[in-house]
Amino acid sequence: xxxxxxxxxxxxxxxxxxxxxxxxxxxxxxxxxxxxxxxxxxxxxxxxxxxxxxxxxxxxxxxxxxxxxxxxxxxxxxxxxxxxxxxxxxxxxxxxxxxxxxxxxxxxxxxxxxxxxxxxxxxxxxxxxxxxxxxxxxxxxxxxxxxxxxxxxxxxxxxxxxxxxxxxxxxxxxxxxxxxxxxxxxxxxxxxxxxxxxxxxxxxxxxxxxxxxxxxxxxxxxxxxxxxxxxxxxxxxxxxxxxxxxxxxxxxxxxxxxxxxxxxxxxxxxxxxxxxxxxxxxxxxxxxxxxxxxxxxxxxxxxxxxxxxxxxxxxxxxxxxxxxxxxxxxxxxxxxxxxxxxxxxxxxxxxxx
Amino acid sequence: xxxxxxxxxxxxxxxxxxxxxxxxxxxxxxxxxxxxxxxxxxxxxxxxxxxxxxxxxxxxxxxxxxxxxxxxxxxxxxxxxxxxxxxxxxxxxxxxxxxxxxxxxxxxxxxxxxxxxxxxxxxxxxxxxxxxxxxxxx
Numbered sequence: 001x002x003x004x005x006x007x008x009x010x011x012x013x014x015x016x017x018x019x020x021x022x023x024x025x026x027x028x029x030x031x032x033x034x035x036x037x038x039x040x041x042x043x044x045x046x047x048x049x050x051x052x053x054x055x056x057x058x059x060x061x062x063x064x065x066x067x068x069x070x071x072x073x074x075x076x077x078x079x080x081x082x083x084x085x086x087x088x089x090x091x092x093x094x095x096x097x098x099x100x101x102x103x104x105x106x107x108x109x110x111x112x113x114x115x116x117x118x119x120x121x122x123x124x125x126x127x128x129x130x131x132x133x134x135x136x137x138x139x140x141x142x143x144x145x146x147x148x149x150x151x152x153x154x155x156x157x158x159x160x161x162x163x164x165x166x167x168x169x170x171x172x173x174x175x176x177x178x179x180x181x182x183x184x185x186x187x188x189x190x191x192x193x194x195x196x197x198x199x200x201x202x203x204x205x206x207x208x209x210x211x212x213x214x215x216x217x218x219x220x221x222x223x224x225x226x227x228x229x230x231x232x233x234x235x236x237x238x239x240x241x242x243x244x245x246x247x248x249x250x251x252x253x254x255x256x257x258x259x260x261x262x263x264x265x266x267x268x269x270x271x272x273x274x275x276x277x278x279x280x281x282x283x284x285x286x287x288x289x290x291x292x293x294x295x296x297x298x299x300x301x302x303x304x305x306x307x308x309x310x311x312x313x314x315x316x317x318x319x320x321x322x323x324x325x326x327x328x329x330x331x332x333x334x335x336x337x338x339x340x341x342x343x344x345x346x347x348x349x350x351x352x353x
Numbered sequence: 354x355x356x357x358x359x360x361x362x363x364x365x366x367x368x369x370x371x372x373x374x375x376x377x378x379x380x381x382x383x384x385x386x387x388x389x390x391x392x393x394x395x396x397x398x399x400x401x402x403x404x405x406x407x408x409x410x411x412x413x414x415x416x417x418x419x420x421x422x423x424x425x426x427x428x429x430x431x432x433x434x435x436x437x438x439x440x441x442x443x444x445x446x447x448x449x450x451x452x453x454x455x456x457x458x459x460x461x462x463x464x465x466x467x468x469x470x471x472x473x474x475x476x477x478x479x480x481x482x483x484x485x486x487x488x489x490x491x
Contacts, residue, residue, distance in 0.1 A: 053466070058462070101370075104372075
């Protein structure tokens with residue numbers, strides 16, 4: 001195969017600013033297991049839960065403010081705000097315009113919500129790379145944020161979490177990490193879905209593993225590495241979509257990555273699966289500590305199904321930018337444990353209330 | 354047209370991002386915007402977005418909420434003295450009522466204020482939380 005699979009913009013672009021937000025409430029897996037299984041533990045230690053006054057829009061706003069602060073730009077310089085989510089507060093009405101207004105970025109910009117399950121955020125990153133890379137605009141903001149819901153008692157309830165991250169994509173001359181190249185891979189694979197007017201998603205059990213998560217993640221990652229003629233050892237960090245701890249660790253191992261390369265970007269044990277925010281928040285955590293020159297592999301996965309793979313190179317600009325907003329670890333440490341009853345109240349699971 | 358939608362729409366700049374005004378005559382910072390400086394009575398229409406940092410001037414915890422806010426009880430409403438001078442009334446968030454104190458440093462966040470029923474709009478606006486992340490710092 002020739003490099004027609006690879007994507008590269010006409011001008012060099014990168015991440016100019018990045019930022020995350022994670023709500024403060026934590027529901028331990030052991031608490032869910034207590035309610036539904038009479039004890040035991042879940043696939044992650046605990047998950048982040050949005051409070052009563054939080055939703056995908058408020059999560060996106062705080063992540064975006066952090067990203068714009070690190071980009072050192074005026075919000076009015078953004079020519080697009082694209083928010084990837086599977087949990088928009090409105091069924092019809094863009095979330096992105098609310099974010100744009102809150103940032104002070106309106107009105108001269110594109111604004112839309114992207115939908116592709118857990119890869120909606122990296123889909124927005126790809127679109128932003130295209131917009132900036134073609135010269136249509138100098139800056140575009142891509143966000144992945146969710147308040148994911150699992151049906152009470154379902155396996156997904158242990159991990160479906162709230163959080164998000166935002167990335168200002170800009171010219172390479174103002175980048176904390178430049179894009180080396182990207183590649184996307186998508187097929188019609190129904191491993192997880194939610195029909196209209198249904199409060200909770202459905203999934204096809206074990207089908208979500210090999211034909212969905214692993215096939216798309218490994219196909220996108222290995223094609224990108226092949227096209228760039230890079231091996232796992234050429235990367236300093238790798239971050240994958242993280243619906244739990246086991247899947248990304250196994251994907252990393254199959255691609256030849258060591259646990260050390262994956263560790264800093266693997267947050268699911270502490271915050272759960274933040275869906276469209278998951279792999280991007282892992283990238284954010286890596287940028288919080290990476291040295292200039294470090295090379296990062298980012299591979300998302302979204303059910304339905306597809307993966308976006310990116311190779312980034314950290315620049316020396318990271319040193320002066322990373323302290324301009326709270327780090328992912330600051331949000332992880334800001335932790336208030338709640339019980340299942342409070343969780344049921346916060347996430348609207350009580351009928352007749 | 355639902356009058357609530359129009360009213361919320363007019364207030365979006367001040368509610369979403371604390372956009373007030375600054376008086377070009379005496380330099381007073383004005384919030385909410387009112388186009389006349391309360392200090393020197395001169396016209397003041399220059400938009401100015403406040404930093405969002407301030408401290409709790411006084412507060413009260415609400416157990417019996419007005420219509421539209423019942424789902425959030427108990428919650429704390431405070432007068433916040435912003436570092437630029439104006440005092441605003443706002444809910445506190447991400448803090449237990451028992452942990453609030455006069456003089457507590459706070460920062461602005463944008464959160465859901467209420468919804469207009471199940472079919473109406475969702476209203477977003479400023480609330481304040483304890484300052485420890487420095488999110489509003491520039």
